[in-house]
Amino acid sequence: MQKIHPEHPRYQSLILREKMAQAYKQGILADTALIAHGRGEAFDYIIGEKTTLPANKAIQTAAASLILAKNPVISVNGNTAVLASKEVVDLARILKVKIEINLYYRTPQRVVKVEHLLKVAGVQEILGSDEEDYLPINGLEGPRSRTSPEGVHKADVILVPLEDGDRVEALKANGKKIITIDLNPLSRTSKNATISIVDNVVRALPLLKQDIVKLKECQSHQLKNIIKEFDNHKNLQESLRIVQQGYVKDVEL
């Protein structure tokens, strides 16, 4: 691995890439996590590695939805923990919600490693790390179906960045509201989530925190209005248009 110079135009992206490669070597990530990260990189590159207007709208709506939720939870997988543990922990602290570890390719070893990352970032209590204490979610099988009785299983609103499409579908079928962060506006995750934030987790999570701080002062009918005015389907189409436009704008051929 080369040293990355801070003047490099894509410095941030290269730093994240390096983090992911290191984490993979440490056994924190599953085999295809790096490939998934590469797909995200491609989409981020296309939108200019900036948070777009529709992403901002989705973030604001997500903030309102998380504040209004009765049992919100943040579900964290390997990629999210590697890329944005600090951001997740900051957000959980502001929201006073719990963090649950949910790994698609779950092994006890990997759970321990992800748990360690979150603890280093300052989490006090982590759900989903107990191998015995879980309830399966309907419609999924195997280790990926596990949910904590105190977290995802009883949650009404789940913030679950970088989630797999199957799991999003199953969680929605179980009546959960799903807020996801995914750079591909056409992924099954983006298509099926209740609120789809098409952005890089590293940028979206601090913005979400900011919006929560702001909107906490609002009355619940104001928050409900924000949610009512938001149309995830239309917003995804706008994200998609920006992918196309970003692409056009960036052409220096």
Place this chain on the structure above:
Amino acid sequence: MQKIHPEHPRYQSLILREKMAQAYKQGILADTALIAHGRGEAFDYIIGEKTTLPANKAIQTAAASLILAKNPVISVNGNTAVLASKEVVDLARILKVKIEINLYYRTPQRVVKVEHLLKVAGVQEILGSDEEDYLPINGLEGPRSRTSPEGVHKADVILVPLEDGDRVEALKANGKKIITIDLNPLSRTSKNATISIVDNVVRALPLLKQDIVKLKECQSHQLKNIIKEFDNHKNLQESLRIVQQGYVKDVEL
């Protein structure tokens, strides 16, 4: 890793992903190879995992250019060897050209592993695997600057799939004609190559072989005409438009 069912709509892509993950574990690939593969996956997904018309045009021109070349060579890196050793070997046999191993993150161990992959696929003679016998290419430093005196260093036309942008620029600055295969029409590699095939290597290489078989019967003025009529810049713009259209077409939001 799960079993992949042949009925899965993205079976081919998942098989390649699995190949890459396995190869990484075996130490064949550098840290960021999987991430690069993920970026490719995203672009391939967008174009519908099919060879486009501009890609076909570039492939035909590449065939003509390789047939007319005085000293053509195929430069192979880790990703290409993992994804398409057999296809590379078939092509080299038809063209009667040599294959050279050029690794960006070159280590002797990795060279041996890539060499093994190519030998298993049937290559007789491989250039670039001798740690002593090399000439550096102007404008690059370190192990990545190595070229075989009998291969890339004296070549006039180099087919180099999935190449790094720095290396393409340096090779071009040294007067080489570069044919590349890269799914991102906006990559520095695509922008700087002489002929840029915006396609998946696994699809493009067999098509290139087919075109070489066909065009071998042509006279050299006919081949020169094919090359003359090809405008890489315009063709890349067409590839780009297809990325955008492919994106639009695929929307089921």
